[in-house]
Every structure is written in structure tokens, then in C-alpha cells.
């Protein structure tokens with residue numbers, strides 16, 4: 001079930017902090033930094049996926065840095081980059097160049113930092129100190145307990161919370177109207193129930209439901225949510241073990257790019273899927289999964305690693 005054409009999550013990604021929904025506590029403080037950037041320390045944004053952490057980081061940078069925000073903002077995905085060496089080089093280069101325009105500092109957004117190893121984070125801590133004179137870091141982590149204490153203590157921590165029901169349903173209705181999609185409120189309520197306050201998931205589910213005959217109603221919402229994370233991962237495992245690697249890989253890429261799951265998330269879910277099924281060679285399957293979990297953890301590209309893993313599972317087959 002590939003989502004076709006322009007993705008609503010991107011089309012309706014807020015451009016300003018004021019466009020965001022929920023997160024009132026966090027947004028109040030961030031707006032204070034916009035008024036008085038000199039007061040802004042390094043920031044650590046934490047909370048579950050799809051609730052506005054990356055969006056808030058970009059909006060904040062845009063508000064503080066104005067027209068030249070793009071030149072003065074470095075966005076790095078800690079889990080995408082080939083290890084800490086690459087992160088260091090890119091930050092070094094970026095922090096050295098003289099900022100463009102009249103700006104208080106440059107901004108470095110380090111997304112998915114909880115996917116970095118503790119060693120890489122220790123190196124990161126030095127990098128933060130070296131760059132601090134000219135740069136502010138916004139570090140983003142789904143899971144704060146995976147961020148080493150010395151980094152936590154150098155940042156002001158902002159805990160994002162799942163988006164409340166009224167905010168989700170209101171935003172979904174706005175998007176549906178603006179897309180002239182057919183919807184009933186029962187359909188939107190059903191999408192909310194499957195989303196657990198993950199607005200990215202909710203918007204993606206609604207876009208999928210809108211493409212079905214009858215539009216956004218309860219039945220279609222359920223159908224669209226049917227490709228929820230766990231059932232999608234069950235299917236991927238089955239396909240791979242049956243040797244249908246290309247099909248399995250398409251689904252993995254969809255989970256990574258469309259549903260915003262991280263490589264580690266996918267592997268965690270795959271591991272649970274193995275436990276749910278009863279394969280005679282479960283031990284071999286889990287061994288492969290854990291090998292790739294490690295490779296991704298130490299910084300290899302998730303897309304390439306997951307693809308290699310699917311080929312290995314395909315060669316193994318199920319017993």
C-alpha cells in the first residue's frame with residue numbers, strides 16, 4: 001500500500017512554531033528563545049515518534065535565524081551518517097565557516113541521536129564543546145535514557161508528549177477539508193485511536209484511507225491502519241523468509257521513509273514478529289537480526305543494512 005504522490009505529512013508540516021498543535025509547555029519556552037536568542041542553551045528534545053520534535057527544531061531555527069536560516073542550519077541524522085567521524089567532519093566544516101547575515105549563532109540539529117553508540121556520544125560531547133562558541137545544538141532523541149549523562153547535563157531538556165485527541169482530530173479534519181477529501185468524523189476518530197497520539201502516523205493513515213472507495217470512514221480507517229507497524233513487519237518477515245526479497249525491501253523502505261520508523265525500530269519489531277511465529281530455525285533468524293542491529297547501532301546506513309539482512313533471511317528460508 002504505497003502512498004502515492006505528494007505526502008500530506010510533508011505538505012502539512014508546520015512552518016512556524018505557531019502552526020504546531022499540542023506541546024504547549026515546550027512551545028512556550030521555545031518562543032521565549034525566539035524573543036531572546038542570547039538566552040538559548042543547547043537543547044535536547046525527547047519523546048515518542050511523530051509528535052513534532054524535528055518540526056519544532058526546524059521551526060525554531062527558522063524563527064531565530066530568519067531569511068538566512070537555511071545557510072546557517074546544519075541538519076544531521078545521527079543514524080544515517082557513516083559514524084561519528086563523518087559527524088565530526090561535517091560539524092567542523094560547518095562551525096568554521098562565518099555565518100551569513102546578522103545571526104546570534106548557527107544551529108546544528110542532530111536528529112535520532114539515541115541511535116549513536118555511547119562511544120560516539122562521548123566523542124560528540126567534545127565536538128559540542130569545541131563548536132559551542134558559534135553554534136547551538138538541538139539534539140533529538142526518542143529515548144532519553146539512551147543519551148549519556150554528560151550530554152544530557154549540557155542541554156536544556158524538553159519532553160514532548162503525545163498529541164492530545166482534540167488536537168489530532170482537529171488537524172486531521174483541517175487537512176481533509178483542504179484536500180477536499182470525503183470524510184466523516186467517525187473515520188477520523190478511528191484513525192486517532194490507532195495512532196496513539198502519533199500525528200505522523202495519523203496523517204499517513206488518513207491519506208491512505210482517503211484513497212480508498214468511500215473515503216475517510218470507519219471501515220477504511222481500519223483498513224488503512226491495518227498496515228500498522230507490527231502487521232507490516234510480520235509480513236516483511238514472511239516475505240523475506242519465502243525468498244521474496246524485493247517485495248520485502250519495498251515494504252521496509254516504506255516503513256523507513258513514509259512511516260518514519262528507524263532501522264532499530266524495524267529490527268525490534270522483527271524480533272517480536274519472530275517470537276510471535278514459531279519457526280524451527282528461530283535461533284538462526286534472531287542471530288541474523290541481532291547482527292544487523294549491531295551494525296546499524298555502530299553507524300552503518302540502515303537502508304543498506306536492512307536490505308542486506310533481507311537477502312540473508314531469504315537465503316536462510318524458514319523451517
Ligand SMILES: Nc1ncnc2c1ncn2[C@@H]1O[C@H](COP(=O)(O)OP(=O)(O)O)[C@@H](O)[C@H]1O
Nearest residue numbers: 009013020021049050051052053054055199200
Ligand atoms: N505537534 C505537531 N503539530 C503539527 N504537526 C505535527 C506535530 N507533530 C507531528 N506533526 C506532523 O507529523 C509529521 C512528523 O513530525 P516530526 O516533527 O517529524 O515528528 P518527530 O520528529 O517527533 O518524529 C510532520 O510533518 C507534521 O505533518
Ligand SMILES: [Mg+2]
Nearest residue numbers: 053054055111
Ligand atoms: Mg523526527
